Amino acid sequence: MREPGFWHRPSSWIASLLSPLAVLYGAVAARRMRQPGVDAGIPVICVGNYHVGGAGKTPTVLALAKLLRELDERPVVLSRGYGGSLAGPVKVDRNRHTAADVGDEPLMMAASLPVVVSRDRAAGLALARAQDATVILMDDGFQNPSVAKDCCLIVIDATRGIGNGRVIPSGPLRAPLSPQLERTDALIVVGEGSAAQTIAADVASRGKPVLSAHLKPDPASLAALSGTRALAFAGIGDPARFFNTLRSSGVDVVRNTAFADHHAFTKDEIAQLTGDAKREGLTLVTTEKDLARLRGPDGLPDWAQAIAPFAVTLQFDDAAALRRLVTDQLFKARARRLRK
Incomplete structure (x- = not known):
């Protein structure tokens, strides 16, 4: 939307x-x-x-x-799993679930801590507590x-x-x-x-x-983009903030493309962005949240490997x-x- x-x-x-x-x-x-x-x-x-x-x-x-x-x-995240198809309660498993199953944000957060998705939040309490929370x-x-x-x-x-x-x-x-x-x-x-x-x-x-x-940008992400010219894209609540964060961090954003929040990228859309970036000599970059929606149980597909993630911390x-x-x-x- x-x-x-x-x-x-x-x-x-x-x-x-x-x-x-x-x-x-x-x-x-x-x-x-x-x-x-x-x-x-x-x-x-x-x-x-x-x-x-x-x-x-x-x-x-x-x-x-x-x-x-x-x-x-021992914190455990409880999320509604917006955008996911599973009603839950279910513990997010990055080796089994995709963003289409549990939502992009839960999938991203599950890389660093336990996350329980439940459309009925009250119903997810028992499973969250069962994770030794x-x-x-x-x-x-x-x-x-x-x-x-x-x-x-x-x-x-x-x-x-x-x-x-x-x-x-x-x-x-x-x-x-x-x-x-x-x-x-x-x-x-x-x-x-x-x-x-x-x-x-x-x-x-x-x-x-x-x-x-x-x-604040992750140092590794910033180092990977140092000296490059970027084509940035994002399908988050406020894409402009992401583009501004890139620019304020010293990344030369030549072009940017905004999509609706939680946009489900297709292979053709990524192919178009990848082709545009290649023709113009740009690095294709997006947010971790957007990258989570492209991820499968085995990681990023081959057609999304050229995308550089830009990680940030608060x-x-x-x-x-x-x-x-x-x-x-x-x-x-x-x-x-x-x-x-």
Whole structure:
């Protein structure tokens, strides 16, 4: 799905025309968010966002998983598996599953930690716990009430913010902003820009932490692209951010091609991109998430071998503050269960 352009314009007659539907959708979404969820029995940290589309949730989940392991925890990711055909619950196996089975993000994350996919998130709790989990990391699901969350970390892009601030279908918000802010335990602002300043100030005024973070290129990826001219392509929530990250990292992006989020690339599409890159003497480069959708159980097919991945990690400006936040939230979550 491509986001409509009017979602990111301050005023639009289309957004106004759709307002009655947005009011109805928002009322239902807000009421659902108030419903109690199933207690997992162990701490649940949810990484979500206020709106549809990309904001940096997956790099945030991976950064949190790394931190949790440093704290001697055993995190397991619980994901809906958007774009996958398997309803689950199922543990992602990169030697058996493809993105068409479990979704691109779960397949990518499964390279570094256990991931459970379940369309019914509550139904996936038992399997997640069976992986010897001490903490469940929910990838998305902030607005979904089926699982009780101990801590909700919301990711927002500093450049894009929340668009026009309206609820679907008038804008990109998944629910009215007020009930979402009430359930926010911390805000993570990714990148540079001023689009998230108002929301950050609101979260801070409620006594909740606001953390800044930046996407940093993997040194190996950067070294592989050093001195090359690139043709970049991406089918993610915000392709422009990927292209800008490449350029700001010193990669000479001569051409770029954007596809819809979670786009299922065909062999012919990749052949076209590969041919264009070869004719113009360019290196074909994409994201790890896009590359995951091209991967089979045996790895990348021969016709996709020419594609260079550009890996990034999320680095927090104040890593100590993130560590304190997570430690404090884990302590509170376990204390609450002991009191029951």
